[in-house]
Each structure stands twice: as structure tokens, then as C-alpha cells.
Amino acid sequence: MKARYLFVENECPHCGEYLWVIDSVNSRLPIGSIINIIDVTNFRDVGIIDNPIIEKFNLEDVPLLYLDGIKILGVSSRAWIEGFLNSYFQEEFLA
Numbered sequence: 001m002k003a004r005y006l007f008v009e010n011e012c013p014h015c016g017e018y019l020w021v022i023d024s025v026n027s028r029l030p031i032g033s034i035i036n037i038i039d040v041t042n043f044r045d046v047g048i049i050d051n052p053i054i055e056k057f058n059l060e061d062v063p064l065l066y067l068d069g070i071k072i073l074g075v076s077s078r079a080w081i082e083g084f085l086n087s088y089f090q091e092e093f094l095a
Contacts, residue, residue, distance in 0.1 A: 004035040005053060007064040009044055015063045017078045025085045028093040035067070 006022050008015035019037070026034040040059055042048040049055055057066065065072040067088065075081055 002033060002068050003066065004033070004068065005057075005064075005066045006035050006037050007040050007054075007057065007059055007062050007066075008037060009062045010039070010041040012062055014074060018063045018065065018081060021078060021081045021085060024082075025089060029089060030092070030094060033089075033092050035065070 006018055008019060022035050022037060029035075036053075038051055038053055040051075040054055040062060042050050043054050043059065044062070057064065061074055063074060065075075072084075075084075
């Protein structure tokens, strides 16, 4: 399984831009290739680690997209996110 995560926080408007695109991308990927969405609200608000994946990443800000070793922090343009992910995953999308 590939390491693909989107770290988001409640009430983060930029995170909402990512979530919309990630849902669309995930619907076209095989199960083992999807981007896992990790809500880090409890960690950022009160330090509660409710998912062990959180400990492995330096969460200086959200949204944080991690794809197979590539780290993308805080891009807020839906068009940029969508274009990048469509290009990145074009060979993995289901027919």
C-alpha cells in the first residue's frame, strides 16, 4: 500500500477545497491507491493523537497532502489541486 494522506482540520476553508477534489480523485482510484483523509482537529486543538499516523508527520499547518514522499502544504486553489492530482494519478485511474 502506498503512503497517501491528506491531513485536514475542521473549519479550515482550504481543507474544504482539498476534500472536494480528493473525493473525486479517490472515486477513480483502486482501493489500495486512495488518498486517506486524516482529521487532525483534536491534535491541533488539544494535543490528542487519535490516529497513530499523526505522530509520523510534522503537522506545521493544514491542509497537508502527502503522496508517496511528496509533501504539499497549504495550496488553496481548487484548479491547481485538481490539475496536479489528475496529472499525478493519470496512469492509476480506473477505466
